[in-house]
Amino acid sequence: MSSLIRLQKFIAMAGLASRRGAEKMIVAGRVKVDGRPVRKLGTKIDPAKNRVEVDSRFVSMLPEKKYFLLHKPAGFLTTVRDPRGRPTVMDLLPGKIKKGLFPVGRLDRDTTGLLLLTNDGELAFRLTHPRFEVEKGYLALVRGVPSSGDLKKFKQGILLADGRTSPAEAEISSVKRGDALLSITLREGRKRQIKRMCAALDHPIISLKRVSFAFLTLEGLAPHAFRALTTTEISGLSSIVGLK
Numbered sequence: 121m122s123s124l125i126r127l128q129k130f131i132a133m134a135g136l137a138s139r140r141g142a143e144k145m146i147v148a149g150r151v152k153v154d155g156r157p158v159r160k161l162g163t164k165i166d167p168a169k170n171r172v173e174v175d176s177r178f179v180s181m182l183p184e185k186k187y188f189l190l191h192k193p194a195g196f197l198t199t200v201r202d203p204r205g206r207p208t209v210m211d212l213l214p215g216k217i218k219k220g221l222f223p224v225g226r227l228d229r230d231t232t233g234l235l236l237l238t239n240d241g242e243l244a245f246r247l248t249h250p251r252f253e254v255e256k257g258y259l260a261l262v263r264g265v266p267s268s269g270d271l272k273k274f275k276q277g278i279l280l281a282d283g284r285t286s287p288a289e290a291e292i293s294s295v296k297r298g299d300a301l302l303s304i305t306l307r308e309g310r311k312r313q314i315k316r317m318c319a320a321l322d323h324p325i326i327s328l329k330r331v332s333f334a335f336l337t338l339e340g341l342a343p344h345a346f347r348a349l350t351t352t353e354i355s356g357l358s359s360i361v362g363l364k
């Protein structure tokens with residue numbers, strides 16, 4: 121099935137100009153279809169078949185890729201939509217920018233910290249796939265103080281109901297009133313993984329915050345706040361997972 125649309129509409133939909141602006145581009149001879157200049161208004165094209173150029177640059181109607189870093193507060197589900205109507209991380213983003221975005225991996229409702237959101241499915245898939253071993257850093261306040269033997273178990277792997285965890289690191293950051301703040305680094309991301317690991321060692325989690333994702337941190341970002349990733353950060357993440 122072919123779906124023809126007017127050239128000016130296609131250019132406008134690709135976000136290059138308004139419909140009127142696109143008409144001006146066409147009349148001015150700045151637009152080519154399959155390598156041939158087209159100056160006639162009303163020319164129809166098939167976006168799936170015809171290659172459109174404006175000023176010798178190919179025009180794509182693929183949605184622009186977007187990447188955001190959110191400082192998630194507690195109380196929000198990491199999902200695009202909750203059938204029960206509970207607050208989700210999408211509620212923390214303005215309507216204009218959240219269209220098409222989804223969270224990269226997941227933080228539990230009561231977990232705070234760094235969460236990426238994007239509409240780039242390939243990058244999101246790779247960033248969360250254990251094969252790529254992307255490092256995620258957490259600060260976990262646990263009940264009691266784990267022994268050095270307990271901390272070693274993070275490296276050795278801890279047996280959970282869904283199998284042994286892959287090597288992780290944990291060290292004690294501080295101890296307050298008999299409870300330890302652990303700095304933990306994971307390279308995989310199973311459901312409730314840190315809570316289950318700590319519970320297995322008899323040091324249940326009191327609170328959990330993700331403080332880093334690869335080289336990204338929460339620096340300068342208060343809870344509830346978000347920012348767009350820079351192009352350098354996007355290419356950095358892409359190269360970590362073999363996309364560039």
Ligand code: URA
Nearest residue numbers: 228231312313314315
């Ligand atoms: N591990 C957990 O248990 N919960 C999270 O939200 C993230 C890692």
